[in-house]
Amino acid sequence: MSQLRTRQNVYKLGSAWADPILWYARGVQKLKERPLADRTSWTFYGGIHGIFRALWDFYGITDPNEPGPSQADTDTFIDQCQHQSFFFLPWHRGYLMAIETLIRSEIEALGGPHESWALPYWNYFGDGQNALPPEFRSPDWPDGTGDNPLFVVQRWGPMGGTQPFDIASRTNLDPLGDPVFTGPGGGVSTGFGGPATGFNWQGGSSGGLEMNPHNIVHGLVGGGSPTDTFSDGTPLPGLMSTPTAAALDPIFYLHHCNIDRLWQSWNVFPAGKPSAAPTDWQNPNNLDWLQGPARSGERRFVMPKPDGSEWVYTPTEMQKIDALGYEYDDLTPGAAVQGMDMAARRAVLGIAAAARGGPAVAASSSEMMGASDKGLALSGSGATRTTVRTDAAVRGRVSNSLAGRAATAPDRVFLNLENITGLYDAVIFEVYVGLAADADDATRQAHLAGNVSLFGVRQASDMAGRHSGGGINATLEITGIVDKLHLAGNFDADELSVEIVPMDEIPEAAQIRIGRISLYRQFE
Incomplete structure (x- = not known):
């Protein structure tokens, strides 16, 4: 037993x-x-993950007059989460x-x-x-x-x-x-x-x-x-x-x-x-x-x-x-898992099978395909659209790999929302790539790159913080979308559209801003 x-x-x-x-x-x-100062209290353990005393006091979780952890305990235990x-x-x-x-x-x-x-x-x-x-x-x-x-x-x-x-x-x-x-x-x-x-x-x-x-x-x-x-x-x-x-x-x-x-x-x-x-x-x-x-x-x-x-x-x-x-009691994930099966991907792209199969190898080389000319502010409840201009030569190298004209595995492609800053962590938004403005629901789903949560953005935007307010980054793999664009003959445009749709209204006071949107290829 x-x-x-x-x-x-x-x-x-x-x-x-x-x-x-x-x-x-x-x-x-x-x-x-x-009390909060007790190493074995609920609030002390909460502070190990991260502490925002003014918020805690406002919510009545702690009393404004209640002493916090000692300086020694703060230095040892508090604000430690990775x-x-x-x-x-x-x-x-x-x-x-x-x-x-x-x-x-x-x-x-x-x-x-x-x-x-x-x-x-x-x-x-x-x-x-x-x-x-x-x-x-x-x-x-x-x-x-x-x-x-x-x-x-x-x-x-x-x-x-x-x-x-x-x-x-x-x-x-x-x-x-x-x-x-x-x-x-x-x-x-x-x-x-x-x-x-x-x-x-x-x-x-x-x-x-x-x-x-x-x-x-x-x-x-x-x-x-x-x-x-x-x-x-x-x-x-x-x-x-x-x-x-x-x-x-x-x-x-x-x-x-x-x-x-x-x-x-x-x-x-x-x-x-x-x-x-x-x-x-x-x-x-x-x-x-x-x-x-x-x-x-x-x-x-x-x-x-x-x-x-x-x-x-x-x-x-x-x-x-x-x-x-x-x-x-159970290690079954609970939902379908979409793996990076290289053999299946080659079949979809019509590329001859390689000697190796199984999951895709995470290649160690990368190259920027393009980036937006400026940052992007997010507010309100409607969609925000922009474009990322791509370099023709780099885009050509991706196309060659997808067509099987390269000796290596087909490239993987990633969309990056860089240096996202703001004052409101509860924001969640969808990101669509290569989507026409008048697309129907079925087409939209096929162009969904993923959802992004801004959990932690407020502290990451603190200019006095460890990273000097550099914010957080979101990296979304769009390999599947790019494969479809390539197969449809639509991966030759100089610009790729990006659309961001918030789950709920983003207050203007939240000051949510994306520093840059970029595209990278990952290759062997």
Whole structure:
């Protein structure tokens, strides 16, 4: 019999308020009773992910007169979450383990089943699971009394209430089909797990899984306040919409357990996945990743234990979940995964089969095809259209590769929204490429490059921040769209249209701006 603790699907526990979620609520309640300065409090752990004290005070989560963490604790623990980085997945795995251990200690103190208890996960891609779990929707406990610690008011997104939401209309699991953990970046693939970085708390380019579905689900749950604004007129974000408050919402940990589950699924499920290289479906094996940012003298990954002492960890230790003492009840992703199958792509393009098959190799070379002449401001609820002028010579090299006239595999093509800045994290928008202004719905869908969430844009736009307000980048693979344009004979224009359609109205006060839109080819 397995001695591993099993993280279970919250929708398959047998009934609402089944023991795993009931004990979670009881543990959260105990942690919420402690002050912010206490290393083992709910708010301290929220601050480890990111802290925005003025917002917390306004929402009544903390008291303006309540002391914050000491300077030593701030320097050691606070504002530590890794985003837009190949550390995103291992850092959050350690974070989940730490809060799970802390809650388990509270369950033990309450006389509950602490040895077997594990965090549940929310698989929002599963059938009938695309609504907030019922235990999080009501301010009441199952007996009808109030003060349910799993309920928070500040969930204003379409997945933050009681109604199901068509999650497939905004996100998907396509990143699980990318066999490479860390792509080359620089305008092309960032890989499944993210670009190589140092300690990276804000700004830059997300990896595939972080961008989609991680960022999207944060915005779909949190949304923005329908009534309250900052002094600049920008709507206040829901807790889940901003990294500086997300971990205050108890649904955060179930969302991240699902992201962690998808990482494990990428590694091992299904067995026997085709590989074109020995490193496919493998975590990085270089010391910069294995030893974490402390290897280069940057901050360590460190969490408080239940007794308040420090637990320091590295990505090396985060790779094998069985060695960490837990497992998942199901590694099936929950939706279809579109992989980069080179043999199938060659067949569609009419190119002779190559000697190798299986997933596409993530080539390490890139070349800019073109870029917009100026930046782009986004506001309102309507579509914003622009064009990207392409270089004829580079476009010709892409066309030659797609026609099989090159000795290498067909190029991959990426659209980049660079240096996105602004003051409002809850923005989500669709991006269309090569689309005529009067296109019908079916044609529009064929030209959809993807959805982008601006989770973290406010802190990444801070001029005093680590990246001097450089904002965030969104890299969307448009290889499939370019293949279709090529086959239809429509990939010879000097300009490629780009259309951006917001999910909800973007306030002008949000000051959302895209610094540049660029196109890159990735080739062998």
